[in-house]
Amino acid sequence: xxxxxxxxxxxxxxxxxxxxxxxxxxxxxxxxxxxxxxxxxxxxxxxxxxxxxxxxxxxxxxxxxxxxxxxxxxxxxxxxxxxxxxxxxxxxxxxxxxxxxxxxxxxxxxxxxxxxxxxxxxxxxxxxxxxxxxxxxxxxxxxxxxxxxxxxxxxxxxxxxxxxxxxxxxxxxxxxxxxxxxxxxxxxxxxxxxxxxxxxxxxxxxxxxxxxxxxxxxxxxxxxxxxxxxxxxxxxxxxxxxxxxxxxxxxxxxxxxxxxxxxxxxxxxxxxxxxxxxxxxxxxxxxxxxxxxxxxxxxxxxxxxxxxxxxxxxxxxxxxxxxxxxxxxxxxxxxxxxxxxxxxxxxxxxxxxxxxxxxxxxxxxxxxxxxxxxxxxxxxxxxxxxxxxxxxxxxxxxxxxxxxxxxxxxxxxxxxxxxxxxxxxxxxxxxxxxxxxxxxxxxxxxxxxxxxxxxxxxxxxxxxxxxxxxxxxxxxxxxxxxxxxxxxxxxxxxxxxxxxxxxxxxxxxxxxxxxxxxxxxxxxxxxxxxxxxxxxxxxxxxxxxxxxxxxxxxxxxxxxxxxxxxxxxxxxxxxxxxxxxxxxxxxxxxxxxxxxxxxxxxxxxxxxxxxxxxxxxxxxxxxxxxxxxxxxxxxxxxxxxxxxxxxxxxxxxxxxxxxxxxxxxxxxxxxxxxxxxxxxxxxxxxxxxxxxxxxxxxxxxx
Amino acid sequence: xxxxxxxxxxxxxxxxxxxxxxxxxxxxxxxxxxxxxxxxxxxxxxxxxxxxxxxxxxxxxxxxxxxxxxxxxxxxxxxxxxxxxxxxxxxxxxxxxxxx
Numbered sequence: 001x002x003x004x005x006x007x008x009x010x011x012x013x014x015x016x017x018x019x020x021x022x023x024x025x026x027x028x029x030x031x032x033x034x035x036x037x038x039x040x041x042x043x044x045x046x047x048x049x050x051x052x053x054x055x056x057x058x059x060x061x062x063x064x065x066x067x068x069x070x071x072x073x074x075x076x077x078x079x080x081x082x083x084x085x086x087x088x089x090x091x092x093x094x095x096x097x098x099x100x101x102x103x104x105x106x107x108x109x110x111x112x113x114x115x116x117x118x119x120x121x122x123x124x125x126x127x128x129x130x131x132x133x134x135x136x137x138x139x140x141x142x143x144x145x146x147x148x149x150x151x152x153x154x155x156x157x158x159x160x161x162x163x164x165x166x167x168x169x170x171x172x173x174x175x176x177x178x179x180x181x182x183x184x185x186x187x188x189x190x191x192x193x194x195x196x197x198x199x200x201x202x203x204x205x206x207x208x209x210x211x212x213x214x215x216x217x218x219x220x221x222x223x224x225x226x227x228x229x230x231x232x233x234x235x236x237x238x239x240x241x242x243x244x245x246x247x248x249x250x251x252x253x254x255x256x257x258x259x260x261x262x263x264x265x266x267x268x269x270x271x272x273x274x275x276x277x278x279x280x281x282x283x284x285x286x287x288x289x290x291x292x293x294x295x296x297x298x299x300x301x302x303x304x305x306x307x308x309x310x311x312x313x314x315x316x317x318x319x320x321x322x323x324x325x326x327x328x329x330x331x332x333x334x335x336x337x338x339x340x341x342x343x344x345x346x347x348x349x350x351x352x353x354x355x356x357x358x359x360x361x362x363x364x365x366x367x368x369x370x371x372x373x374x375x376x377x378x379x380x381x382x383x384x385x386x387x388x389x390x391x392x393x394x395x396x397x398x399x400x401x402x403x404x405x406x407x408x409x410x411x412x413x414x415x416x417x418x419x420x421x422x423x424x425x426x427x428x429x430x431x432x433x434x435x436x437x438x439x440x441x442x443x444x445x446x447x448x449x450x451x452x453x454x455x456x457x458x459x460x461x462x463x464x465x466x467x468x469x470x471x472x473x474x475x476x477x478x479x480x481x482x483x484x485x486x487x488x489x490x491x492x493x494x495x496x497x498x499x500x501x502x503x504x505x506x507x508x509x510x511x512x513x514x515x516x517x518x519x520x521x522x523x524x525x526x527x528x529x530x531x532x533x534x535x536x537x538x539x540x541x542x543x544x545x546x547x548x549x550x551x552x553x554x555x556x557x558x559x560x561x562x563x564x565x566x567x568x569x570x571x572x573x574x575x576x577x578x579x580x581x582x583x584x585x586x587x588x589x590x591x592x593x594x595x596x597x598x599x600x601x602x603x604x605x606x607x608x609x610x611x612x613x614x615x616x617x618x619x620x621x622x623x624x625x626x627x628x629x630x631x632x633x634x635x636x637x638x639x640x641x642x643x644x645x646x647x648x649x650x651x652x653x654x655x656x657x658x659x660x661x662x663x664x665x666x667x668x669x670x671x672x673x674x675x676x677x678x679x680x681x682x683x684x685x686x687x688x689x690x691x692x693x694x695x696x697x698x699x700x701x702x
Numbered sequence: 703x704x705x706x707x708x709x710x711x712x713x714x715x716x717x718x719x720x721x722x723x724x725x726x727x728x729x730x731x732x733x734x735x736x737x738x739x740x741x742x743x744x745x746x747x748x749x750x751x752x753x754x755x756x757x758x759x760x761x762x763x764x765x766x767x768x769x770x771x772x773x774x775x776x777x778x779x780x781x782x783x784x785x786x787x788x789x790x791x792x793x794x795x796x797x798x799x800x801x802x
Binding site for chain 2: 665666667668669670673674677
């Protein structure tokens with residue numbers, strides 16, 4: 001148990017408080033409140049370290065610390081206490097490690113920001129947003145249930161939008177922010193649906209309870225189809241957040257934000273949340289009981305997308321000239337490695353579970369190990385790139401070159417970063433990447449498809465080394481091609497770089513004295529007694545292969561970009577080469593395709609709906625209105641013509657009749673007398689006539 | 703005794719004379735006199751039928767009729783006198799103020 005567990009809450013509350021303070025009064029603080037944010041993050045880091053050490057002491061080395069839920073409060077109460085949704089924190093090996101990693105990297109990046117953002121306007125906004133961003137990530141990795149995870153996940157999504165669009169007056173930045181928000185939203189919706197499905201099936205969202213309920217709910221109501229669907233929906237969220245194919249398009253454009261934001265997004269937060277979520281989804285992928293059939297299809301999808309994306313993104317990194325975009329594609333590729341490792345590891349574990357064997361969480365550990373290492377070297381590379389951009393005021397590597405002399409520190413730490421990214425021993429990338437590839441190869445014994453993914457991974461290792469050193473040689477080797485006079489960055493920027501450089505060198509080695517990284521983040525199963533397999537160097541051949549292709553890639557980069565013995569133009573001059581180059585610079589036309597999709601399908605639908613609205617809906621409304629007018633006109637006409645007409649006709653005829661009749665009123669008394677006499681004569685004649693007729697009739701009758 | 707027919711024929715002749723006077727003459731006094739003749743024609747009928755049927759109620763009516771005729775002549779003469787004073791004539795075709 002962690003002593004003083006309420007301290008864990010402070011890890012989240014420090015950056016949140018910094019966000020509130022800087023957001024409210026940042027303008028009046030020196031450096032736009034940067035020091036407050038750095039101080040708060042330092043507090044978070046110290047507490048995270050405290051938690052991490054406690055977890056280590058209480059069993060991290062022996063694998064004994066299971067997990068601890070720090071009860072918060074009931075957010076959404078329910079009649080059944082177990083159905084209520086609580087805001088609680090979960091501390092286990094994984095979240096303890098993530099907390100310390102995230103807070104440490106955020107701390108370094110924030111310190112670096114003090115130098116990098118020194119001359120920017122809008123610093124309070126920047127510091128408030130990065131602080132909230134850090135809160136989001138810390139909350140994501142310490143959440144106890146999926147809903148809480150989703151909330152912090154969305155906070156991060158919001159902050160990424162705000163920070164990518166930091167220079168919102170630049171149209172590209174505004175567009176990139178929108179793109180990042182919209183593309184990740186696709187994944188977020190899938191994640192949300194996944195959370196709803198989980199709630200529907202399990203009646204709880206807490207990781208521990210779900211894991212415990214699995215066996216009792218299988219196969220009804222947790223059908224095999226649902227068990228496949230749930231991790232895939234969660235993985236959909238991860239695909240969006242971690243920029244995997246096909247939702248990768250936002251990440252390269254996200255480079256429009258300040259470089260520190262890129263470092264934050266790529267190293268410690270945001271994209272790592274996807275990997276973290278997939279690691280949490282292991283509770284679905286690898287059931288505790290052998291009675292539950294593991295969802296192999298979902299595992300294969302995860303591994304397949306990982307394997308494909310890794311090579312896919314690496315190829316695009318090869319042709320880019322924007323130093324940050326190269327790193328962005330590299331991030332996609334490296335994250336894909338992690339998904340590949342998680343997929344392969346889950347496949348092995350799931351197979352072992354279904355056979356009832358003891359499990360080996362090597363793939364899970366390897367992926368998180370790579371996450372850990374990648375966080376350091378990618379932060380290093382981005383911050384180094386930021387330092388370079390700061391010096392030469394451009395992102396274009398064609399305007400760099402020969403910067404090793406004016407920027408000794410930056411060039412050296414960038415070399416460390418490139419070596420780690422390429423996977424050259426003894427830098428950190430070598431160990432984790434080699435381990436992921438080994439696990440993938442091992443999984444091939446269970447499913448031959450993994451041999452193909454292994455091939456993709458090895459090809460990527462080659463390309464990774466190539467583009468990492470292409471970047472380094474183009475930036476630091478040769479002669480300077482730019483216009484601005486370059487200078488080394490101030491210590492506030494170089495010191496974090498050096499710290500990160502040190503970690504890139506040792507973070508790989510750290511795992512070995514500790515009996516393997518696997519002891520730190522093994523995927524715990526309730527059944528005790530399975531061996532804790534760490535990161536063994538058992539398969540030297542596989543490690544040698546990944547190292548060998550990396551050296552080959554490095555050598556090719558040397559030949560092409562340093563000595564220029566193999567000119568790149570020769571490749572692009574050939575017809576096939578030109579096509580490939582064009583395809584890669586156009587990013588396989590996927591962005592264009594999305595744009596075209598947006599333009600044709602989405603706009604088309606919008607236009608169709610607009611048409612429907614205007615013509616049909618408005619038509620109906622107008623038609624009803626017009627019908628009303630017509631009816632009203634009809635009644636009006638009827639009223640005017642018929643009813644008024646009748647009334648008028650009666651009165652008119654009365655008047656006319658009166659007019660005609662009054663002419664008979666001559667005032668001539670004698671003419672009246674004539675009428676009277678004639679009337680009498682007529683009456684008499686009638687009387688006589690009738691009497692005569694009557695007589696005549698009765699005479700006939702007789 | 704004079705037969706009923708003669709009396710009735712006399713009465714009818716009086717009626718016709720009176721009608722002629724009412725319809726054809728223009729002098730208001732003459733018209734008034736002709737109305738008196740018509741009235742007397744009817745009174746003669748009452749009397750004739752009274753003596754023919756031996757019932758006295760006809761003669762009572764005849765007396766009533768004479769009284770009415772006297773009153774009528776008085777009112778009529780007064781009207782014509784008044785018309786003459788206001789319009790200066792009693793020519794009936796000139797008296798048209800009861801017109802529309």
